[in-house]
Amino acid sequence: MKIPLDYLCVRSGLLCNRCQNLVDSGQVDQFEIKVMEALLELEEGQFKELKDATYYKAIRSGNLVILLVESPQAMDSSKWIKIARALQDKLKLKVRIIEKSTSIKNSAVQLLSPARVLGVNTVWLPDGSVQYVIRVAKNERRLLPANASDLENALSRIHDTKVKIRVE
Incomplete structure (x- = not known):
């Protein structure tokens, strides 16, 4: 390796x-x-x-x-x-x-599996920065490999941008 x-x-x-x-x-x-x-x-x-x-x-x-x-x-x-x-x-x-992927969606799909990613939204904040919101179905919350805050932290560090996971 x-x-x-x-x-x-x-x-x-x-x-x-x-x-x-x-x-x-x-x-x-x-x-x-x-x-x-x-x-x-x-x-x-x-x-x-x-x-x-x-x-x-x-x-x-x-x-x-x-x-x-x-x-x-x-x-x-x-x-x-x-x-x-x-x-x-x-x-x-x-x-x-x-x-390793440049796409936040690809990384999220791999990381959150077996939970399905419904979509990734881009939010433009007033200060000019970008935040990504990853949507996951409410009934699949239990399928997440870790708690949402740990996964948000990891995805934010992977892509050097703010990432939120929204369970809806």
Whole structure:
């Protein structure tokens, strides 16, 4: 798996100057090192397909960890679900793996699954900023993988913009 840090640094736990600068600057969080280490262990073990995948970021919101990845064409969603379950066992946290996307709707559909996304509205605020409102059916609230505020926080961090989830 392609990761932003050196393999040796992740394996040993001792970071070289380049990797330490990435952590100090905030481009890589400290807990992401554990996530990368777990992914490398899974790649060596039962998930050889991970060698062609690219890891971008892990976002922690509450007890939920969201991994942004880019996968090769051969990887399907069922394989990613198995990898997420294996990571949950290693990290003792709930894990969701989503494909890196520029579309807020695509990210929301992947993250909120199995709950259905009814739509994404764009709200232009008086100060000139933009806020996105993701609509989810009221009867599917229980299908959300975490509470709405954690999911809002995660989507806001993924796309660097304000995101709200409205259950209607």
